[in-house]
Amino acid sequence: MRSSSRKSARTPRLGGNAGNAVIEFALVFPLLLLVVFGISEFGRALRTVQALNSAAREGARLAAVTAPDQGAVTARVNEVLAAAQVTSSGLTVEGPSGPGLEQTVTVTVTSDFEVLSGTILETFAGTITLQGVSVMRHEGGA
Numbered sequence: 799m800r801s802s803s804r805k806s807a808r809t810p811r812l813g814g815n816a817g818n819a820v821i822e823f824a825l826v827f828p829l830l831l832l833v834v835f836g837i838s839e840f841g842r843a844l845r846t847v848q849a850l851n852s853a854a855r856e857g858a859r860l861a862a863v864t865a866p867d868q869g870a871v872t873a874r875v876n877e878v879l880a881a882a883q884v885t886s887s888g889l890t891v892e893g894p895s896g897p898g899l900e901q902t903v904t905v906t907v908t909s910d911f912e913v914l915s916g917t918i919l920e921t922f923a924g925t926i927t928l929q930g931v932s933v934m935r936h937e938g939g940a
Contacts, residue, residue, distance in 0.1 A: 843911055843928065849882035850907045850930025857905040858932035861891055866903055866936075875907055884909055887927070894936035901936040 857875040864870065871891050879886050887910045893903035911926045 839913055842914070843926070845882075846884055846909060846911050847928050847930065849879060849884045850886075850909055850928060851932065852882070852930070853878040853884075853886075854905045854907045854930040854932035857889075857891065857907070858903055858934040861893070861903040861905060862934040862937050866891055866893070871905065875905070879907070879909075896936075902933050903936050904931065904933045906931045 853875045856878050857871045860866070860874050861871045868891055872889055875889055876886065886907055888906075888908040890906045891903065892906075894901035895904075896902050907930045909928050911928045913924055913926065
């Protein structure tokens with residue numbers, strides 16, 4: 799039998815790959831946080847806009863069948879917003895306007911949306927004014 803005197807073909811490793819995962823995580827984590835906070839803030843803003851649109855629609859529905867009664871419309875809009883836990887920063891009721899049977903009432907509700915991720919990611923801090931508008935044909939008494 800012949801004995802083989804080959805040396806191992808392995809080369810010694812210099813440092814290995816142990817730190818690669820930490821470096822990759824450090825590079826990707828801020829982007830992941832930005833995406834997660836962006837998705838949550840977009841969801842909150844969309845929920846707020848839906849609540850404003852719903853409140854404006856309820857107010858316009860009430861204004862469409864009354865003279866419109868500003869106090870009753872304001873109370874109804876605030877009731878819907880309170881149920882959705884949204885604070886209004888403004889409410890306007892316009893109308894009835896237009897000729898004859900084409901008279902319309904318009905209810906506009908605004909709210910100042912505070913970006914919560916701004917406390918963590920200061921670049922995105924601030925408030926955004928969101929608005930809900932509803933226009934309906936006036937059917938009520940004059």
